[in-house]
Amino acid sequence: MRNKISSTITKAVFPIAGLGTRFLPVTKASPKEMLPIVDKPLIQYAVEEAYAAGIRQMIFVTGRTKRAIEDHFDTAYELESILEYSQKQQLLESVRNVTPDDMHCMYVRQNRTLGLGHAILCAEKLVGDDDFAVILADDFMIAEQPVMAQMVEQYKRLQKSIIAVQNVPRTQTNLYGIVSGSEVQPGLFGMNNIVEKPLPDEAPSTMAVVGRYILAATIFEELRNQQPGIGGEIQLTDGIASLLKKERVFSYHFNGKRYDCGSKIGYLKAVVDIACSHPEVSGSFNSWLKNKVQSTHAQTTKQNQSDYFA
Template structure:
């Protein structure tokens, strides 16, 4: 049985919605409680059994590469000071069996183009795509849920969630037939349609498992919405010859590409933190608003 061993992380965006905080650091390195956004996505992929992490980066993204590299001086100082718990935390960022590969996206031409940049490393295998802007949590990690779906159906799986009809312009929207409670056999996928043109209210979230055929479709696609090469259009083209399923995942998504979603994630994950949560909850209760 073919397993999902590779994941693509498109991280070349400029993060303009978070300026000035992102003027000198990638938005993916903004911390939610005690970890940067990108680390949540990497840990989710790792927990799903994925070991090869492919980052599609830009010229301002060196801190991401540094974060997943060995910090020799820091580790030496922690070891010498006997701060072994902190040393363990630092070393756990990149487990020994995890490989990180960085590919420069020469021009930001859209999500589809970013995924296409990983083609040589994908090498004809099915692969995952995780968007770090979408911080997603569940009792079972979202990507692990999707890997299990792929193992059963052997076809592309797209994470979806119900969205208000007035928000369809913000998402790729799928339409199709329910084959079981949380799974839809996709017949149509449209990028950011107007509410009256949307085939449903199921919006694509930032998690995908895709078969390599999508790369051929992306390569043939003209520029789509926003003048960019859209991953959604590539998936739509793939529907002509392959099954694609939309999976209504069990869990919660925080849109950390927006300031409001980032703040929501920071508060809710702080409350759920085993050490910080109780004290933070008491602080909020006593806060005079």
């Protein structure tokens, strides 16, 4: 029997042991979570989102080739000394702000990549008895109020597991975990089913699970009791389905925009959109982008006219 300690969320788990094969060869020796969105890596955006939600304990489930992430959140004494000596105060502050003084980073190895559920299990001893957040860094999200902060607000009232969802085209249900349920208030649903990657004609809805979760600590028992599936993997979706039989679980249609930075096209869209609003480069980048679009349009029009009169 677990005794929940806190009525809010104080810990976030970041499963980062994946191989990032869709970005090879760049991910051969560098984590995909360190791919930059202009000047900050994906994992830093994810940690900042957790921090903005009041979370201070960051738990990273790592694997081989992930040392760069530990280094990123460590103190870089030599770099800070050089920046301080060179009087580059703004850059110095940006380096120091990566890890605020009241933020604590912990690391645990996932020796074999046996699914998201297995990654969560690896964090059990560090999480303890508290309910906790899970953030997938390659699901890059931007919102006026950070998505995890939205979910923590819901959790403070519900004290139950909450899964972030968004609507997807029915043709894409086979790419996601899909949930169904009844709306209890705008954007919040009491779940009654969750299915991993159903075919479009078998999907119970088009509400897809995306990379933000608040999970009851009771999920660990459900994950331990799951039978491994294809490739010996333990799926988090299966654990949530088991949990749903014993206690209430909610899905939350968040306010914000998601980029699938596990795919090349999603990553490129994120880079362009963030660059368009970045305080340092937005002016020159938007000017370049406008000229690029106009030039491409002119070339396409000229080619179409050439083909027409050929």
